Amino acid sequence: MSKTLFDKVWDSHVVRSIENGPDVLFIDRHLVHEVTSPVAFLGLKNRSIPVLYPSRTFATADHNTPTRNQHLPVQDPLSANQLDALQRNAEAHGIPYWGLGHEKNGIVHVIGPENGITLPGATIVCGDSHTSTHGAFGAIAFGIGTSEVEMVLATQCIMQPKPKSMRISIDGKLNPAVTPKDVALYIISQLTTSGATGYFVEYAGEVFENMSMEGRMTVCNLSIEMGARGGMIAPDAKTFDYIKGREFAPKGADWDQAMAYWETLHSDADARFDRELHFDGASIEPMITYGTNPGMGVGITHSIPEASAVEGGASTYRKSLAYMDFNEGESMLGKKIDFVFLGSCTNGRIEDFRAFASVVKGRRKADHVTAWLVPGSHKVESAIREEGILEILEEAGFELREPGCSACLAMNDDKIPAGKYAVSTSNRNFEGRQGPGARTLLASPLVAAAAAVTGKVTDPRELLELQTA
Amino acid sequence: MAYDKFNILTSTAVPLPIENVDTDQIIPARFLKATERKGFGDNLFRDWRYNPDNSPKEQFVLNNPIYGGKILVGGKNFGSGSSREHAAWAVYDYGFRCVVSSFFADIFRNNCLNVGVLPVQVSPEFLQAIFEAIEANPKTELEVNLPEQTITLKATGQQESFEINGYKKDNLLNGFDDIDYLLNMKVEIETFATKTPL
Numbered sequence: 001m002s003k004t005l006f007d008k009v010w011d012s013h014v015v016r017s018i019e020n021g022p023d024v025l026f027i028d029r030h031l032v033h034e035v036t037s038p039v040a041f042l043g044l045k046n047r048s049i050p051v052l053y054p055s056r057t058f059a060t061a062d063h064n065t066p067t068r069n070q071h072l073p074v075q076d077p078l079s080a081n082q083l084d085a086l087q088r089n090a091e092a093h094g095i096p097y098w099g100l101g102h103e104k105n106g107i108v109h110v111i112g113p114e115n116g117i118t119l120p121g122a123t124i125v126c127g128d129s130h131t132s133t134h135g136a137f138g139a140i141a142f143g144i145g146t147s148e149v150e151m152v153l154a155t156q157c158i159m160q161p162k163p164k165s166m167r168i169s170i171d172g173k174l175n176p177a178v179t180p181k182d183v184a185l186y187i188i189s190q191l192t193t194s195g196a197t198g199y200f201v202e203y204a205g206e207v208f209e210n211m212s213m214e215g216r217m218t219v220c221n222l223s224i225e226m227g228a229r230g231g232m233i234a235p236d237a238k239t240f241d242y243i244k245g246r247e248f249a250p251k252g253a254d255w256d257q258a259m260a261y262w263e264t265l266h267s268d269a270d271a272r273f274d275r276e277l278h279f280d281g282a283s284i285e286p287m288i289t290y291g292t293n294p295g296m297g298v299g300i301t302h303s304i305p306e307a308s309a310v311e312g313g314a315s316t317y318r319k320s321l322a323y324m325d326f327n328e329g330e331s332m333l334g335k336k337i338d339f340v341f342l343g344s345c346t347n348g349r350i351e352d353f354r355a356f357a358s359v360v361k362g363r364r365k366a367d368h369v370t371a372w373l374v375p376g377s378h379k380v381e382s383a384i385r386e387e388g389i390l391e392i393l394e395e396a397g398f399e400l401r402e403p404g405c406s407a408c409l410a411m412n413d414d415k416i417p418a419g420k421y422a423v424s425t426s427n428r429n430f431e432g433r434q435g436p437g438a439r440t441l442l443a444s445p446l447v448a449a450a451a452a453v454t455g456k457v458t459d460p461r462e463l464l465e466l467q468t469a
Numbered sequence: 470m471a472y473d474k475f476n477i478l479t480s481t482a483v484p485l486p487i488e489n490v491d492t493d494q495i496i497p498a499r500f501l502k503a504t505e506r507k508g509f510g511d512n513l514f515r516d517w518r519y520n521p522d523n524s525p526k527e528q529f530v531l532n533n534p535i536y537g538g539k540i541l542v543g544g545k546n547f548g549s550g551s552s553r554e555h556a557a558w559a560v561y562d563y564g565f566r567c568v569v570s571s572f573f574a575d576i577f578r579n580n581c582l583n584v585g586v587l588p589v590q591v592s593p594e595f596l597q598a599i600f601e602a603i604e605a606n607p608k609t610e611l612e613v614n615l616p617e618q619t620i621t622l623k624a625t626g627q628q629e630s631f632e633i634n635g636y637k638k639d640n641l642l643n644g645f646d647d648i649d650y651l652l653n654m655k656v657e658i659e660t661f662a663t664k665t666p667l
């Protein structure tokens with residue numbers, strides 16, 4: 001029988017199917033961070049059981065960490081306590097732990113691929129909803145709750161009903177300055193934030209084939225924002241090149257054996273999906289959000305839709321605009337902004353810093369803008385230095401912070417103040433997500449860079465054209 | 470986390486006739502910094518329940534001694550918002566074993582089942598009848614019968630049945646959680662693991 005990519009990976013991991021219940025799914029790799037794990041480890045302790053496969057488990061500190069002075073003790077006692085707990089738990093169970101300052105430290109979804117932990121055909125989970133990022137390699141990857149973290153630590157399995165399948169195909173050529181982030185925000189704006197609820201998405205077509213691995217990660221990362229359990233892309237030569245030689249990737253004969261399997265990982269030609277969607281890549285513009293969920297996005301030259309033109313409750317829509325202090329019909333271009341955040345597991349990789357630097361090069365940060373540039377990992381940070389990007393950023397008046405989740409969820413000190421506007425490359429613009437009262441405009445690194453140098457919402461194409469002229 | 474078995478629960482109930490109660494209201498984000506599953510009951514509905522100086526807000530239902538019991542009755546779309554399991558922990562740790570509403574957010578419903586709280590979805594009319602009965606007499610009792618999958622207003626005998634997946638029902642009846650189920654499969658899992666390369 002013909003199968004989808006998703007079927008192939010899922011079915012090969014089912015240990016048992018329970019009648020009238022979920023599948024028991026074997027998990028190849030489990031990523032752990034300090035916020036959703038302590039209670040799970042306590043559960044193990046209460047049951048007096050060990051971690052079943054410590055070598056399939058990897059721990060990092062990212063959610064609750066400062067992005068300055070990481071060599072000093074963490075000031076916030078509650079955060080310090082969570083970090084200590086993770087370190088103690090990792091040591092007690094023999095789990096590799098990459099704490100603050102460690103060369104492999106960084107955001108959990110950035111360091112997985114970087115170190116060759118993320119592999120095609122694998123099942124990967126983590127107590128964070130953006131685990132979907134790893135689907136870029138043809139893995140099944142999704143976020144889980146704390147009870148499930150405990151389950152995976154104890155048994156390397158999880159119990160889930162098999163989701164439905166959806167394929168989103170985009171063909172055509174992307175326009176200049178349209179990045180993977182714009183592609184994802186475009187899809188979410190078309191589908192709404194619940195449009196893919198109950199589905200696992202496969203992205204297919206020319207646009208994704210031509211996309212870099214970093215770009216594919218950005219797209220898969222945002223799958224969760226359209227309600228999907230996760231998203232994935234069939235692995236190809238680009239995927240294998242990216243993985244080859246990374247620390248935890250298979251080597252020698254193991255590599256050849258793995259390759260033989262990985263090359264079978266694509267949807268069969270006549271595979272059936274529960275739902276199929278097609279979009280035209282050429283119709284996508286650089287995007288920006290204007291409201292309080294990631295589905296409230298438009299092409300940057302467009303104006304804010306009228307409440308009557310959107311599906312769903314007009315009163316909820318108006319409440320959202322009131323929070324943003326925006327009005328129906330207003331243009332997004334030219335809106336004054338106060339903060340810029342470049343970072344997160346959505347857009348905190350080297351390619352994102354290259355893109356940002358390509359716009360700010362030879363320009364100056366707007367005086368009234370506070371910019372937080374936070375690399376996704378130490379490896380990203382090193383590349384920024386080695387490639388000479390740091391110089392470009394510093395000459396333009398920017399400073400680089402130390403890696404972590406930072407203002408993506410504002411659990412540390414990096415909080416956008418109430419009422420202020422931030423153009424952010426992260427993934428959620430919910431009320432208060434970036435700090436109580438903060439107003440978030442989600443966008444690509446190019447749009448964030450254009451906002452950082454002009455101090456307002458600006459079409460990056462204007463600046464890029466100037467530069468090539 | 471193990472929890473007590475659930476079979477037939479007869480109890481008075483605490484009414485919270487508010488719609489769209491989200492997880493930020495059930496347990497505010499600042500309590501996610503804890504490292505133990507302790508004290509979440511104290512912080513259930515923290516900002517509705519206490520003033521910033523920690524004195525109780527008299528008018529909030531949990532601070533009203535007339536109401537009590539192991540059943541929480543909430544308005545439509547209960548538990549929307551983030552996936553934090555802490556919200557379900559707070560409900561359980563406070564002492565509730567059952568939440569009744571006319572609609573639950575998906576993830577909250579799942580989290581409840583994972584921690585031993587039974588979510589019972591009833592019709593909007595029945596929900597209204599429950600609220601009215603409790604308002605008329607706070608000592609009104611509800612009977613939640615898991616084996617039969619029914620909920621009954623004891624005073625009037627008014628009854629409805631509710632849905633639950635067979636596997637989850639077994640778990641609740643036996644006080645098992647998914648981990649118990651999986652631990653019983655250990656040999657099967659270990660055999661499976663030898664087939665899947667690292």
Ligand code: SF4
Nearest residue numbers: 130344345405408409
């Ligand atoms: S950057 Fe944001 S979304 Fe990504 S892991 Fe951290 S908190 Fe989660």
